[in-house]
Amino acid sequence: MRWTQTFIPTLKETPADAEIVSHKLMLRAGLVRKLTGGLYTFLPLGLRVLRKVEQIVREEMDRAGAIEVFMPALQPPEIWQQSGRYVTAREVLYKVKDRANKEWLLGPTHEEVITTLVAGEISSYRQLPRNFYQIQTKFRDEIRPRFGLMRAKEFIMKDAYSFDITDAAAQVSYQKMYDAYTRIFARCGLRTLPVEADTGVIGGKFSHEFMVPAETGENEVVYCESGSYAANLEKATSRGPLEPTPTHSTGPAPEKFPTPGVLTIEALSAPPYGVAAPAQIKTLVLMVKRSEEAESEPVLVLLRGDDQLNEAKFAGALGTNVFRPATPEEVFAVLGAHPGSLGAVAATLKTPDLRVLADGALRGAAGMTTGANEDGFHLRHVDLDRDVRVTDWADLRTVRAGERGPVNGQPLKLRRAIEVGHVFKLGTKYSEALHALYLDEVGHQHPCVMGCYGIGITRTVQAIIEQCNDRDGIVWPLTTAPFAVCLTPLNVAPDHPAFGLAQTWHDELTARGVEVLLDDRDERPGVKFKDADLIGFPLRVNLGEKSLARGEVELKPRREGLRAVKVEQALSAILEWLDTESRRLAEGVCQPGNSALHDRSAAG
């Protein structure tokens, strides 16, 4: 390909609406252009990268035995009503109407469609297992699209759905996808960290997210250096807070004492009270909706004073994710006091059958201090077991860095990350709702056990840029670069030897299957060098008069120094470099332990 024959609008200056480095570089390198918030046009270079990631995904999905299909993006609302998600997912659903005023949905995902297909086509255990996948545009009415392709209204996703006869078989399908994902991201040149993920209200422990460590990520992951534990913060557990919870009773009964104006844990831990945060009980009031029709009902949540509620864990413990903090008015109605003076001591409760969820870190807690449900007063000498009627115990706290990991007690670390893939064991939720049933050997009917597996293709493209860049621009891994080689003749006069040579090599390399871009622009060398570095071609070859006079050209790998080679050896040197580089990447694929934890230093 010749530079002047394609369209590569690079920018010297950063567009004002880009915030993170990958977004800036995508725009500056001419990979994409914004149509409007959350909607982007892929320009030729961006499209080439996109196709490369798609191809890697396709090859690994095929290798893992998945079957490619292509489903409609436009979907009938009926199947969403059948699965129940017409209501639960309503906030992300784009709805359109046809001329007969019938409503249609733009698919944010395809569980309903694939399950409907399987329901009609598969009826025997002999036809299972099956894993169908597609690469397709998804539509989600994101409340706040941001960071370019990271969170968009329309994006490309690879989604796969497995159907098995038993739970055990579904686990095998799950593991195949997990392994395929590990290979996919390694081949893309991404260092990812698979973490245990929240399974939400569906429950179960089979969900992993593939995370790209990056300060700009929207997720937080918890991990330990030994690699024995890694989880999304929403899911992460530990052996508990570092500071122990007091367990020695300090008095025979709770004692009320005045605390005028004290509304926070901090205020109560300061003089003159001096009650350490771990010796306080934090009381939260949440309004929970058990079903669409039900009224919100209050639930008390007890945490240690220095802990934060983990809402995902709370949702899991409750079996619903429809809840919100109570308003001060609701709080007063329930407890007779305002936030700052709340507590769960049974004797102070107006409603004895109020549901009380307590975090495990409070087990056996004694000599604690908490609100008295009377504005301006607290209670001390509170013993959990003696004074509080806890309905349910659960792990509800958010893990903090430094705590001991659940697996081998190693200290936990926290860092931000971008989610690029998610594997999830679904169970029978959709197969039951949409009747994807099979007959077993003895003629009994069962719902298929399902799994779903997503990769954000467009997000992966940007994640690669976020991880592989330097001061001068993008540093593409060879496997996902828009072109492997950029030939840069410094003179493009038709009869100039540099240009002639570049054209010959371009044709020669192209014939050998190498993806070459010939920079045939009549620009000064500085412009060409800057653009090539900005876009980040793995290898640049400079053909200039000075070195040609010595019978040489220059090989400039994007992340290595300049190297002069004799003209007659140049082609084989280029091919050899590409060969070495692709072997180097392939080795990375074979070592999935290529720890994503140790960032930057090993980056491009």
Next chain:
RNA sequence: CGGAGCGUAGCUCAGCUUGGUAGAGCGCCAGCUUUGGGAGCUGGAUGUCGCAGGUUCAAAUCCUGUCGCUCCGACCA
């Protein structure tokens, strides 16, 4: 949806406080010079100042409304 900020040339931005002929740099076009890390000089083209109202002799500037974008939060199969 709550909070904050921004909409002026293709891009980055100044001008707005204190109303009075629409600006700079880059890019673009032409010419000359230059030619190994975003060249120099000369000349040129380019704007309903996001949109709609209002105030005023006069609005990019002040007021009201509205739309869009960005960030923080809430939300997020």
